[in-house]
Amino acid sequence: MRVAIIGSGMVGSSIAYECAKAGAGVTVIDAGRLGGVASAASFAWLNATSKAPKSYYALNALGMRAHLELRRDFGDCPWHRQTGSLEWRTTDEGQAWQRGNVAQMRDWGYGVEWLGKARLAQMEPDIHLAAIGDAPVVYYPEEGWVDPVLYAAWLLRAARERHGAELRPHTEVTQVLTRNNRAVAVLTADGERIEADVIVNASGARSDGDLGVPGLPMTSTPGMLGFTPPVPTTLRSQFHLDDLDVRPDGAGRLMIHKASVDTGLLPGAAVSTDGREAEALLEATRKALPLLQGVRLEAVRSTLRPMPRDGFTCIGAMTHMTGYYVAATHSGVTLAPYLGRALADEIVRDLPHDAIAPFSPDRFFLEQTATSASAELVGVKPVEGPA
Ligand SMILES: Cc1cc2nc3c(=O)[nH]c(=O)nc-3n(C[C@H](O)[C@H](O)[C@H](O)COP(=O)(O)OP(=O)(O)OC[C@H]3O[C@@H](n4cnc5c(N)ncnc54)[C@H](O)[C@@H]3O)c2cc1C
Known part of the structure; x- marks a missing residue:
């Protein structure tokens, strides 16, 4: 065939x-x-x-x-990371959504646990605990990302x-x-x-x-990512803070996405490392990762999400x-x-x-x-x- x-x-x-x-x-x-x-x-x-x-x-x-099963064919898969995800929501509405989602995911057998702040601080000392405040933190150990x-x-x-x-x-x-x-x-x-x-x-x-x-x-609608230069971070897990998503992208670079930035993008419109979208990504991320003070984005990418x-x-x-x-x-x-x-x-x-x-x-x-x-x-x- x-x-x-x-x-x-x-x-x-x-x-x-x-x-x-x-x-x-x-x-x-x-x-x-x-x-x-x-x-x-x-x-x-x-x-x-x-x-x-x-x-x-x-x-x-x-x-x-x-x-995970691709490991049978390829052994160690250099494109795959399973370092878990952290998630917290800063609004009452977001936290109510999160509680409901945790209950639903547990019911369906998904790996999810509440994480204490002390444990979070041990795992990811670069995350600024004050930015989390009283917000409950969820850890999804089975999640990860791919290159x-x-x-x-x-x-x-x-x-x-x-x-x-x-x-x-x-x-x-x-x-x-x-x-x-x-x-x-x-x-x-x-x-x-x-x-x-x-x-x-x-x-x-x-x-x-x-x-x-x-x-x-x-x-299909446009989506945008921002990339920092290599920064001195030991962040391993990705984190999701309200509509912000941040993860390591190799060699100390961080990848940043924010849903509300996507919403403002016009199909085909150019984005740049010094535009207002880039600034919105950095400003939101700096609250959780103060080590990004003074850091500018090194690259941005934008394309359509197939939908x-x-x-x-x-x-x-x-x-x-x-x-x-x-x-x-x-x-x-x-x-x-x-x-x-x-x-x-x-x-x-x-x-x-x-x-x-x-x-x-x-x-x-x-x-x-x-x-x-x-x-x-x-x-x-x-x-x-x-x-
Ligand atoms: C900003 C952003 C964030 C995302 N976040 C996530 C996420 O966190 N997790 C997740 O699972 N997914 C995420 N997605 C969605 C995910 O990236 C897509 O669903 C996935 O990449 C689609 O893969 P694809 O192979 O279908 O499409 P593509 O990667 O676009 O590949 C399609 C290919 O078809 C080729 N092609 C098109 N027309 C022709 C033609 N006429 N002749 C020959 N070749 C052609 C193109 O050149 C292209 O190489 C995200 C997407 C975006 C944009």
């Missing part, structure tokens, strides 16, 4: 690796360099906390487990070296060619035709594009089009290794996974949502926070 995959970010590289491992002849085609667009500008927090409804929570928990571009590079390397996949960076797909309602090939911008038995569209925020087959309804219209993952076969699959999602860093495995099982081994059934693209194209596997998703907000 020949499988052509459009996109080499977290999602495309995972599908490519798992399809190749399952025995398919895989070609990965990316308009840019390998490793993705959103994936290269992602906070990349691995988590399932606060995700709802239960089917979406469960999908994210499977994603976290699949990251997404390294992840993609390693999985694509293994797909090529161990399983014979072909990698085609800097090759834009302009059309999916069909015959009798069956996807048969992709056409590239320079006119090349790449034949395949199955085509998977993992093009991230561009999943709504017109490739001659139906695009997905997407409402299917209802906010949930969209993965599976496209109805009415044999041999054509889609995989578009937010929280794709958390979900990717599981989505890759599930789609490979379905495509190559003909083994459907129940966990992805609610997330089929059918919900956007068939008028049966209320009775379908996706009914649980209707009217629910998928996630609280950045991921």
